[in-house]
Amino acid sequence: MDMKSKLNMDVVNAPMSGIRKIADSVAQMKGIIRFDLGEPDFDTPKHIREAAIKAIHDGFSHYTVAPGIVELRKAIAEKLKNDNSMEYDPETEICVTAGGAGALYCGLQSIVNPGDEVIIPDPAWPVYLGILAILEAKPVFVTIKEKDKFNMLPSEVEKKITPKTKCIVVNSPSNPTGGVMSEENLRGISEIAKRHEIFVFSDEAYEKLILGGTKHVSIGSLPGMRDLTINQFTLSKTYAMTGWRLGYCAAQKDIMAPIRKVSLYSITHVSSIVQKAAVAAITGPQDCVKEMVEEFKVRGKILADGLNATGKISCIVPEGAFYVFANISQLNMKSEEFVLKMIKEAGVSAINGSSFGASGEGYVRFCFANSRENIKKAVVKIQDFVKTL
Numbered sequence: 001m002d003m004k005s006k007l008n009m010d011v012v013n014a015p016m017s018g019i020r021k022i023a024d025s026v027a028q029m030k031g032i033i034r035f036d037l038g039e040p041d042f043d044t045p046k047h048i049r050e051a052a053i054k055a056i057h058d059g060f061s062h063y064t065v066a067p068g069i070v071e072l073r074k075a076i077a078e079k080l081k082n083d084n085s086m087e088y089d090p091e092t093e094i095c096v097t098a099g100g101a102g103a104l105y106c107g108l109q110s111i112v113n114p115g116d117e118v119i120i121p122d123p124a125w126p127v128y129l130g131i132l133a134i135l136e137a138k139p140v141f142v143t144i145k146e147k148d149k150f151n152m153l154p155s156e157v158e159k160k161i162t163p164k165t166k167c168i169v170v171n172s173p174s175n176p177t178g179g180v181m182s183e184e185n186l187r188g189i190s191e192i193a194k195r196h197e198i199f200v201f202s203d204e205a206y207e208k209l210i211l212g213g214t215k216h217v218s219i220g221s222l223p224g225m226r227d228l229t230i231n232q233f234t235l236s237k238t239y240a241m242t243g244w245r246l247g248y249c250a251a252q253k254d255i256m257a258p259i260r261k262v263s264l265y266s267i268t269h270v271s272s273i274v275q276k277a278a279v280a281a282i283t284g285p286q287d288c289v290k291e292m293v294e295e296f297k298v299r300g301k302i303l304a305d306g307l308n309a310t311g312k313i314s315c316i317v318p319e320g321a322f323y324v325f326a327n328i329s330q331l332n333m334k335s336e337e338f339v340l341k342m343i344k345e346a347g348v349s350a351i352n353g354s355s356f357g358a359s360g361e362g363y364v365r366f367c368f369a370n371s372r373e374n375i376k377k378a379v380v381k382i383q384d385f386v387k388t389l
């Protein structure tokens, strides 16, 4: 039987993330200082872990309502009001999802039809491309540049609008660049969305990881944007909970209704126990987040200064997330070749910028969710390695 011809070719042919390719091969090696995968190295704070353990002991082990327990949706609505200046009704406008990734999938599936165009940043988190391929939508790239502090410029977005444009994906703070969108640029994009009646999908996975002077603004809080924006958040990065798989989505109720359906038909709901832990995370003390951000600020600076000291790699100190997106164009090497050689010869891993899109070529993403000691050690190794090139 010709098995392949019987499968869904959109899924078969959807691109695989280059991040996994590097990460999976590095995972087999010993002694590598890892800057490849994008996840906090901290443990989930104790009060959150205890809430999960309590939920288990309390026998909170049955199905919950599909969009998430009321207690959690109410906590999310309060958080969105206080932290993001957005009002969404927990009854009808919030859905707890399987990580931010779940919110993204349910959100895009609910608005995108085959042939629709979706504007995404380039470079970007590769998952956008994968989902759009499965949905038979066309990605339209807007290059984001180092000289613009890795902001997506409204003037560039405007050039890409066509009658088929369905949605603009905004990701701030950004993976892979560490850029944070200025309020002015977000306002510019919001004006375009309103004028052309286009949705905005706002990926705010790194909202709390603000390391520089640019304040985080939720585009959905800007005038007239509440009903046009699908807002995605996650506990993964804020509370070092990547493995727990809990995120959430907020949107106007007519958009939320299909989002809830996609979530229901794919996962039913997020684990009951994890939902209880999420209540503790969102309503509990937030010092753990502050401490983590302070640590990331120090680490980002050590890494950026160390890379700049090579004289051949240059980078800006990141404004957000936990990534340095370093410019290696002076070395006249493809980013993939650089990364593979660095892993082999220096014992330090990172991800080639080309994994995040064509405009990522000439850059390498270093995730500094690693200890200060390891970052310092790695910087020396990278400096020695670069001298050999």
Ligand SMILES: Cc1ncc(COP(=O)(O)O)c(C=O)c1O
Binding pocket: 038, 098, 099, 100, 101, 102, 125, 171, 174, 175, 203, 205, 233, 234, 235, 236, 242, 246, 247
């Ligand atoms: C830009 C961006 N958005 C969303 C996510 C989703 O994370 P999760 O599904 O763990 O919540 C990630 C994770 O790496 C990310 O980098």
